[in-house]
Amino acid sequence: MxxxxxxxxxxxxELTAFARGRSETGAIASFLGLARGDAGxxxxxxxxxxxxFTVAEIGKxxxxxxxxxxxxxxxxxxxxxxxxxxEPVVMVLTAAAHRREAFEACDCLMDYLKSRAPLWKKEHGPAGPRWVDPTTRDLADAARWD
Amino acid sequence: MTVQVLLFGKLCDVAGWRARAVSPAPASLNALRLVLGKEDQALAAALAGPGISAVLNREIVRGDAPLAANDEVAFLPPMSGG
Structure with a gap:
């Protein structure tokens, strides 16, 4: 979902609701991303x-x-x-039979969200607003799963 | 005969608008790019920049594509969520 x-x-x-009523799931991995203040x-x-479109693309x-x-x-x-x-910005939850698959899927989904999902992030601060582009690291992280 | 055009992220700031109807509907995506760029050189440069994606009726399009009346076209800058 x-x-x-x-x-x-x-x-x-969210984690409690996701974990409820599972008899075959042996592992749930979760990632929570918070908004950083970057020291003001x-x-x-x-x-x-x-x-x-964003929901449909992430769903695919x-x-x-x-x-x-x-x-x-x-x-x-x-x-x-x-x-x-x-404040929390993003939460990813994955359920699998075993932990390795749950961890890897969570990692893969976050890498996708950082640089390939149709979302745009603007940071506001004393220096004014700026659009945040994906970093070289973000792009390399996402490419690990290609 | 119009197409609805949507801009996201930094493209909105460059153009100063988020959504508008273009009439008459250009025959293709490339023709639409030309129409928008003729009115606004900064937007023309931004749309030609790296990492800009086009979406036609909620489907990503690579290159050019024919347009029809009432199509929805979105231009997306490089994405950054999370």
């Missing part, structure tokens, strides 16, 4: 999406990852709109 939301979410509740250089993040990638890593289930929750430092 893919969810874009302009509301803060509670990571513990970033006062807010702003995330933009192309809502239906999640379906591919589900097959590739033999997942039982996966969930992506991504904030859009204005986000304050310290």
């Amino acid at each position: 893919i969810r874009l939301t302009d509301q803060a979410f509670e990571p513990g509740a 250089a970033a006062t807010a993040l702003e995330l933009e999406a192309y809502p239906e 990638f999640v379906a591919t990852a589900t097959t590739r890593f033999e997942l039982y289930d996966a969930r992506v929750i991504h904030r859009i709109g204005a986000i304050a430092p310290g």
